[in-house]
Amino acid sequence: MTDDQQTFADHRNLLFAIAYRILGSAADAEDVVQDAWFKWSADDRSQVSDPKAYLSRIVSNLSMDRLRSTQRQRETYVGPWLPEPILTESDAADDAVTADSVSLAMLVVLETLSPLERAVFVLKEAFDFSYAEIAEAVERSESAVRQAAHRAREHVHARRPRFEADRAKKRQVTERFFAASVGGDINALLEMLAPEVTLWTDGGGKVRQALRPLIGAANVARWLAGTAKRPYEGVEIADMTAEVVEINGGPGIVLSGAGRIIATLTVDLDDDGRIATIHNIANPDKLRAIAGGQPRSLT
Known part of the structure; x- marks a missing residue:
């Protein structure tokens, strides 16, 4: 060289x-x-x-x-x-300023x-x-x-409201939120969602997603519970696997099934520890960096 x-x-x-x-x-x-x-x-x-x-x-x-x-x-x-999600290294996640600067909410x-x-x-x-x-x-x-x-x-x-969520707390809420979503547990979802929570979904017209942001705990909970009752892109919910990984500087979930990455899911919490924003990205063109499996250092 x-x-x-x-x-x-x-x-x-x-x-x-x-x-x-x-x-x-x-x-x-x-x-x-x-x-x-x-x-x-x-x-x-x-x-x-x-x-x-x-x-x-x-x-x-x-x-x-x-x-x-x-x-x-x-x-x-x-x-x-929505921005293209990427896997990030733990050093980025450990630095609050760096993590915020690459969060999906910031982008x-x-x-x-x-x-x-x-x-x-x-x-x-x-x-x-x-x-x-x-x-x-x-x-x-x-x-x-x-x-x-x-x-x-x-x-x-x-x-960009700046809520300083404890990292362990955010991971815990992310896992609980996903379990409630997959289980279609509307009551559990309503307990975790802020009243004015916003759900952003990005399918790019290539996969089934909401074409507008969904606002309000009841609307978001109903939509999430409804998606858990039917196959997604030919894959049954029970046949999907979920892994908690580092996505854009914070804990997020990667959904896989039928030999491919299906979607990513990340949340932001308000100062009461409730979910204020959800980003769900399922456009296959935007999942290539996640599918590559190589975490990035963004410092």
Whole structure:
């Protein structure tokens, strides 16, 4: 391996981590990292004094360009568009800030930012880049970057309640919630769900899912109990296996059956320990990173 190859390899995890947070898609992030390698290989690197900053600039701009090109596709997506879940390593989960920055709830909020605001927010909040470093990375003035960061931070904080759930508690609730869902136990579900709980399901028009978010404990409990009474994509509930794994920095459930990954399920808790948000992703195109089985380090 040449020095240039080794330098890129040393920063590859960081580059993927930046791209994934900006794009919310592991597949797109991998493509961006590959494009960054081609650009890095072709560029004159003799004047590069800080490879990390240089590569971060390449990836940030490639990610913003790709995000702009995919936004129209996401606007016409069948049903809610949710980020692509990934398996994460325990070091990410042990760091509360890192775990929150890659949570599905956070990535959903980031979808509402402009590409520039999203890139600036990710570089500042997740990786603690200075404003000067971010300005160089996104090729804007430092003043413009500060303004974008302020807008993004206000927007995110207004839409992303920050509940500090105990990790063991969250795992326990996740397991209880799944057992109640599979068992069709509406009463048990109602006890665990916050009154204004929201269920987001993403089938992408390829598998059966709710086409709009379901809001309210009674609505969500009825929908979950109903799905447990019939086969899903030809697989009986009794024939499915469930595994609690690390998904996007927190405990989540991977459902498998008939030799394939069927869906992922993650929850967020409110400050009373009740389930406030549920993300259920079943679009087969978004389960490839989970099916790969390789946890990611996103620090």
